């Protein structure tokens with residue numbers, strides 16, 4: 001029985017069944033190749049305004065638990081799965097995924113050919129889409145015509161040019177306390193970080209706290225004075241939704257940080273914003289990287305890491321050798337692309353050679369995903385403890 005329809009911006013439609021809430025949702029449709037970690041995906045604020053297709057055919061097997069969410073709500077705009085688990089099986093499960101999606105009002109669709117859909121998105125690129133069911137699909141008991149549904153999809157805002165961090169960021173600053181080896185709060189943290197929340201995942205401050213770092217999580221609207229008021233040894237910019245080319249406030253803030261030579265680490269959106277602050281451009285990828293098994297080479301060591309990704313944009317920086325950061329006549333000195341994706345040569349990390357700043361496009365916090373890149377948090381702690389941030393001459 002068809003009771004839900006997925007309509008793509010280019011007119012292709014897929015008929016399926018209601019999964020989660022009934023109604024209408026619009027967003028950019030993207031696919032995620034993770035075989036595990038659906039709870040972390042659903043609650044990752046970077047997916048705000050995106051309809052997520054899971055390429056793994058069977059989703060929901062372990063239900064929903066209270067430990068794995070990366071934020072306090074589901075952020076995806078819609079959810080597309082092939083074959084939902086009819087019952088959950090895990091000692092941690094509290095609810096089924098279907099119930100959770102419905103309770104949070106997340107409109108989904110199941111029972112469609114997600115392989116055909118993913119191949120379509122790989123060929124045509126990601127695009128706007130809508131899921132329609134219930135009253136959004138019917139008018140006077142009749143199924144509404146496709147062209148009417150398509151008009152609604154075409155009226156939705158595009159992801160290119162969208163400035164979204166303010167829609168997902170915390171309203172109030174908060175502190176994540178440093179932890180000692182026994183898991184208890186440390187009286188004297190190893191370092192203090194001001195982390196700008198552009199859509200931060202819960203595991204990120206946690207990974208720093210586990211290394212003895214006190215983290216002040218600040219709203220996306222934070223000013224340089226708010227940052228300096230935390231007396232930071234380092235500044236961190238998180239992952240987040242939207243188009244980095246629209247994030248003007250954040251880029252200006254980051255330049256204020258770089259000008260002061262405060263050690264900086266950025267993840268994902270934070271990497272794109274470091275690229276922009278240094279003067280490089282960003283661009284939209286055809287279909288992006290979303291999953292937990294992307295091979296990335298650390299060009300410093302030659303080691304390949306298997307890494308978690310969720311990005312649809314990338315930095316446009318020269319892949320080989322050092323380049324001079326284009327911003328303001330090269331005032332930030334030399335930069336290298338430190339990491340590269342081995343599937344498609346997309347820039348996956350940046351390192352400034354004349355400033356204490358580096359970033360990665362992927363997810364060392366590993367929620368979900370492999371832990372190969374955890375060393376990057378250690379690198380940040382080393383960068384902060386190796387240098388006095390108030391020393392004007394103390395370039396790394």
Ligand SMILES: NC(=O)CC[C@H](N)C(=O)O
Nearest residue numbers: 046239240268269312313
């Ligand atoms: N996870 C992220 O930080 C994503 C960054 C950006 N919104 C992108 O899609 O590329």
